[in-house]
Amino acid sequence: MSCCAPGVEGSLDLERSGQGMPSAEELKLSARPLGEGLFQTDLSVPGVYCGACITTVEGALKKLPMVARARVNLSSKRVSVVWKDAVEGQQSDPTDIVRQIASTGYESHLFSMAGENGDEVRNQLLRAVAVAGFASANIMLLSVSVWSGAEAATRDMFHWISAGIAAPALIYAGRFFFLSAWKALRHGQTNMDVPISIGVFLSYFVSLWETLHHAEHAWFDATVMLLFFLLIGRTLDHMMRDRARSAITGLARLSPRGATVIASDGSRDYRPIEEIRPGDRLSVAAGDRIAVDGKVLFGVSDMDASVVNGESTPVSIKPGDLVQAGMLNLTGSLTVEATAAARDSFLAEMIGLMEAAEGGRARYRRIADRASQYYAPAVHLLAFLSFIGWGFIGGDWKHAMLIAVAVLIITCPCALGLAVPVVQVVAAGRLFQNGIMVKDGSAMERLAEIDSVYFDKTGTLTLGRPRLINRGEAGEAALTLAAGLAGHSRHPLSQALYRTVEGPVAAFDSVSEVPGAGVEARTETGLYRLGSRLFACGEAHDNASSRDQASSEVVLSLDGKELATFRFEDSLRPGAEQVVAGLQEHGIATGILSGDRAPVVQALAGKLGIADWNASLSPRDKAARLSEARERGRKTLMVGDGINDAPALSSAHVSMAPATAADVGRQAADFVFLREGLDAVPLALDVSRKAGQLIRQNFALAIGYNIIAVPIAILGYATPLIAALAMSSSSIIVVVNALRLNRIARVAQPEPQALKPSAPIGQGARLAS
Amino acid sequence: MSILVYLIPIALFLGGLGLAAFLWSLKSGQYDDLEGASWRMLDDGDDKPAD
The missing domain is CATH 3.30.70.100 (Alpha-Beta Plaits)
Known part of the structure; x- marks a missing residue:
């Protein structure tokens, strides 16, 4: 010792x-x-x-x-x-x-978000906003002088200076719209940028023409201000756009590049994964990942099968058992016979599922895109009709042209362009303060629509950390002994046991780990063993009964006699019960999709009051459940963390993952919550729904503004002054309305604990576990 | 009105100066962490006496 x-x-x-x-x-x-x-x-x-x-x-x-x-x-x-x-x-x-x-x-x-740091487009947009803002402020200065009564030569000079400032600003700041409009037109389509570009070009050149002829009105200020507001909307929108992300690369990373093949004469050869054929014998050392699906021929070990079932507790593996590609061999070395080639193996199947799911997600159309689909043609038509109407009725085509330009400027979708992104940026900021990251704005739109929630079990509803539940029963003396042994093992249950004891633990020399069973130590008092009941006590009978139990156990024995049994249970995530009850109260169906054994899932479902639970699901089953729900017209939120949840996260209507999730899970999810408590789910739902309401209000405001402003423009009363007032006031109203979200969300979430920083982990986790 | 000959260029120049200052501050990353900057201002560093 x-x-x-x-x-x-x-x-x-x-x-x-x-x-x-x-x-x-x-x-x-x-x-x-x-x-x-x-x-x-x-x-x-x-x-x-x-x-x-x-x-x-x-x-x-x-x-x-x-x-x-x-x-x-x-x-x-x-x-x-x-x-x-x-x-x-x-x-x-x-x-x-x-x-x-x-x-x-x-x-x-x-937390790696691809391309976030060097977001060049965002910086370009910000620079464009600055230039447009500068130009519009200076032109407005000159315009105010004109409106206040500058006459003749002074007015002309002011107009010319305005034109001079506007031209480079329009080219520099407007290029985003022009390029996008050109791209759409070339493909025979139209988008929101087409009326914007036409409006900007027309109004600039008509103003230039008017200036040349010493006319009273020029639209330079309106043109640049329009771009300024639109660019603000575009910049915010860009910040909320989904960055091209894919969880597939993370999944592919789990696949080893090759494996050691044992030839019939016993020689070993490291071969790339593509060259491994079914029937080959592979040698898998402790710490290696399984390359292809196979059957164990020799050796016993513990296997981290979290790729398949999402569980942190390793599975014992003995000859005859089947293993799947991506599993991690923890303790002993194995000889495995390949039963499938790499492209038919489990990991390849997962990647296929993810590809299908990610392809399906791209089909969701954002609310702003849906709105602009109707808006753009309507605006074109209105402007064109007023041009024709004034031309035929009044006979003055130049005047008709001016009216058409006024209509285009007035209807330009400043408020509409700001309506959605401002709300989403405010909402995302609100969520971020409460420890929830939003990957893209459309996720909030989708979250607001959900009617059912599926949870993964381990790591989502529970913390995925086993916790000793019978400390008093086992006794402190036995615990100190067991912890001394457990410190020598990497098995999660041993580690949990070791962490439970805070003081000094018993010390052992010559401790050896028996793969797939436990640890043993030979001392003067006798042979101590810590592990499964079969290993510790040599009893063969209880294998079936312990498997049916909801908790897992570790037995400590001295010379085959049981000293103590330690039972472990995964601890529930804080707030899980209230969250599930709260969701059900709001009429949202809840369910569990787990890869774990049925008794464990059933016990947890009973505790939380969830009737719809499914156990022993493979990743494919999980994804299939969600596709089924979609076909039945349900909109589902999937909350999960494991690699095995990734296809489900991608195929759900919207998805959420804790920050402790596997990299693949975090990538696949739309929301990531950084704090421990599960109350992130109702909070995100609440804020998203409020954001949805505000977006609809903003649309109503923007349309209401048009209903008032468009007749004024069509009747020919829209002077540049009126246009400037109407445009800026409607935009400001929309922004102010969006900022109300801050107040609403604060009233809805008064819990101070949600705002506190999460507890420091060192000591806290030790106590909790 | 001949004063405008001076005033307008001066106004534009000052505005342009503001624009340039903004673009520079954006480029040098001064908007990356507004909240942190407000705290760093109060940080006096270590309080050991000078050597």
Whole structure:
């Protein structure tokens, strides 16, 4: 008996697997190389909220020799760390960064959104907004002078200066609209940008013509202001657009590039995955992922099958068992006979499911697009009719042209263009403050429509961390003993047991792990064993009974005699019961789709009062359930976290994942919630529904404005002054209405705990687990 | 009205200066973290005496 506890490194590893921290592999793959051995990693740290947080996190990170720079962004609650690949010849381990942040008490998650940092289009749009704003302010200055009574030569000069300012501004700031309109026209289609571009061009050249002829009215200010408002709407809209994202790459990453094939003469050969044929014998070492589906020939081991069933508890594997591509071999080495080629294996099937699901999602049409589909032709028609009408009735075609331009300007969809994005940006900001990230604006539109919610079990309704439930019954003495043994094992239950004991634990020499069974230690008192009942007590009878139980157990024995039985249960996510009850109260159907065994799922469903539960589902089954629901006309929200949930997340109407989810799950989901509690689901639903109401109100306001303004324009009373007033006031009303969401959402969610930063994990998690 | 000959260019120049300042601040990343900047202003760094 030497030291009192296993090494520090081991315990940190335990912490990592308990908290769902990203692995070194994941961190390395997501890091952005900056050249010269420097890498940048962006982590989401949902707990930061004040100045002291910045100093704490940055200070701690800068203490690490491998960290070159660290900067916390408080607005987006991220920290970006630039780290060196190697320090003094030693390869550095990126998980140190995550551990260092965890040691300050803040939780961190890997959060990579493709192309978000270098969002060049956003910056281009912002620059265009600035230029348009500058031009419109200066032209307005001159226009106000004209409206106040500047006459003759002065007026002409002001008009000419306006024209001079407007021309470059229109070209620079308007290019987004012109290009998009041109693209649509070339394909024989029309979109919102076509009337905008025609309106801008026509009004500019008509104004120029009028200026040439010393006329009283010019529309330069209206033209540029129009672009200014539209660009604001476009910029906000761009920020809420779905960035091209796909979870498929993350899934493909799970597939090993090859496997070691054992030839008939016993020689070993590493072959690429495409060349592995059914019937080949593969050697799988502990820590390897299974490359293709197969049957175990020799060896016993524990297998992390979370790819298939989403469970954190490993499955024991013995000869004759079937394994599937993507599973991770944890403890023993195995010889596996391939039963399928890589393209027919489980992972390939998952990728196929994801492709189908992601293709299907692209079909959703955003509310703004649906509105503009009717709006654009209506506007064209109105302007054209007023041109023809005034031309034939009045006979003055030049005057008719001016009227048509006034109609185009007045009807230009400033308020309409702002109606949706402003609300969505405000709503997304509101959700972000409460720890929910929104991937794109249309997700909120879809969430507002749902009528049923399906939850995954492990990691979603529960935290995915086993918790000892019979501490008093087992006794502290046995617990200290067991924890000493458990510290030597990587099995999640052992780790949970080890974490339960806070004081010193018993120390053992010569501890060995028996793959697929447990750990044993030979001491002077006898042979201690910790593991399954079969392994610890040598009893063969209870295999079936323990499988039917809702909880999992670990037995401690001395020379085959049972000393204690430890029962574990996964702890419920905080607020799960209230959330499910609340959803049902609002008439939303709830269900569970789990890959776990039926008794466990049934027990949980009973506790939460969910009648519609399904157990032992494969990823394909889950996706199929959601497609079925869609065909029955239901709009479903899927909340899940595992790799096995990814196809379901993609095929649901809208989806949500916790930040602790597997990378693939986070990528596939529309919403990611960063806090522990499940109350993110009703909050997101609530805010999305309120946002939906405000969007409809905004449409009503924008249309109401048109009903008043268009007749004025058609009758020929719309002077540039009236146009300027009408356009800006309607836009401002829409924006102010959108800002009301802040107030509504605050009234709806008074719970102070939702606004508090999440508890520091170090100590808190230890107590909880 | 000859004063306009000076005033208009001056107005445009000052406006342009504002525009340039905005574009520069956008480019140098000053809008990336508005909330954090308001806290960093209050951070005095370490309080050790100077060497």
